[in-house]
Amino acid sequence: MRTKVLFVCLGNICRSPLAEGIFKKLIAEAEENGDLTADQARAFRIESAGTGSWHCGEPPDPRALRVAKENKVPMDTLGRQVKPSDFFEFDLLLCMDTQNRRDLLHLSPPEHRSKIRLLRYYDDSAHRGKDVPDPYYGDESHFHDIFLIQARCCRNLMASLLKKEEP
Numbered sequence: 001m002r003t004k005v006l007f008v009c010l011g012n013i014c015r016s017p018l019a020e021g022i023f024k025k026l027i028a029e030a031e032e033n034g035d036l037t038a039d040q041a042r043a044f045r046i047e048s049a050g051t052g053s054w055h056c057g058e059p060p061d062p063r064a065l066r067v068a069k070e071n072k073v074p075m076d077t078l079g080r081q082v083k084p085s086d087f088f089e090f091d092l093l094l095c096m097d098t099q100n101r102r103d104l105l106h107l108s109p110p111e112h113r114s115k116i117r118l119l120r121y122y123d124d125s126a127h128r129g130k131d132v133p134d135p136y137y138g139d140e141s142h143f144h145d146i147f148l149i150q151a152r153c154c155r156n157l158m159a160s161l162l163k164k165e166e167p
Contacts, residue, residue, distance in 0.1 A: 003043045003044045003045060003091065003161075004044075004045040004089060004090045004091045004092070005023065005044075005045070005046050005047075005090060005091065005092045005093075005094060005157075006047050006048065006049055006082075006086055006090040006092070006093045006094070007019040007020050007023070007046075007047070007048040007049075007094050007096070007119065008048070008049055008050065008051065008082060008093055008094065008095045008096065008100050008104060009048075009050055009051075009095070009096040009097070009100055009132075009134070010050055010051055010052055010096075010097075010099075010100060010134065011050045011052050011054050011055045011079065011136070012048055012049050012050030012055055012056075012077075012079040012080060012081070013050075013055045013058060013059075013060050013061045013064065013079050013136075014060070014061050014063075014064050014134065014135055014136050014143070014146075015096040015132050015134065015135070015146055015150070016048035016049065016050065016096060017048045017060045017064065017075055017077045017079075018060070018064050018067065018068060018073070018075065018143075018146065018147060018150060019048065019094070019096070019119060019132075019150045019153075019154060020046055020047060020048035020075075020077060021068050021073040021074050021075040021077075022071075022073055022147070022150050022151050022154045023046050023154045023157070023158070024046050024073075024074055025072070025073050025074060026154055026155065026158045027041050027044050027046070027158075028041070030158065030162065035162055036162075045090075047077070047090075048077055048080075049080050049081060049082045049083075049086065050079060050080070050081055050082065051081070051082055051100050051103040051104065052081065053081045055079035056078075056079050056080055056081055057078050057079060057080075058078060058079045059078060059079075060075050060077065060079075061136070061143075063135070063139075063140045063143045064135075064143055066140065066143075067140070067143040067144055067147050068147075071147060071151075082104065082107070084107070087107075087108045087109055087112040087115070088112065090115065091115060092115055092117065093115050093116045093117070094117055094118070094119040094121075094122075094157075095116065095117065095118050095119065096118075096119055096131065096132040096134070097118070097131035097132060097133075097134065098118065098131055101116055101117070101118055104116045118130075118131070119132055119150065119153045119154075119157075120132060120149070120153055122153040122154070122156040122157040122160065123149070123152060123153050123156065124152070124156075127149075132146055132149055132150060132153075133145070133146060133149075
């Protein structure tokens with residue numbers, strides 16, 4: 001089972017930390033439901049990062065924090081930028097949009113490029129391969145919209161991992 005996942009967006013204050021929190025919540029729920037043992041749950045390493053450095057060390061956007069709190073999703077991360085070691089340390093680098101993916105493919109050593117995917121690779125077929133829209137310049141309703149997209153994709157990713165399918 002692949003257990004090291006890095007969620008990536010542009011600034012690491014909206015989409016990627018929210019996806020990180022959603023997936024951490026799913027891990028906790030899978031353990032509570034008996035789908036994962038405590039050891040399996042602890043084996044997961046879930047983080048988020050941005051392709052840009054503008055928000056390094058900053059907490060998530062307040063709108064993302066409110067949506068997370070409303071949905072009982074933990075968000076305890078501070079913004080950070082993708083670093084070269086991430087390509088070696090993580091099994092999957094899940095990007096929020098095609099520009100983030102292009103940026104990571106450009107930075108990645110060739111042998112690690114297959115780990116880089118869009119988060120919506122795990123969406124239903126009608127939406128597979130689309131971007132998770134950037135809510136930063138929108139209002140709070142945009143954060144609710146991306147939460148629903150990310151929750152669906154993260155549930156599908158978790159199901160794939162639990163079935164031990166290749167992500």
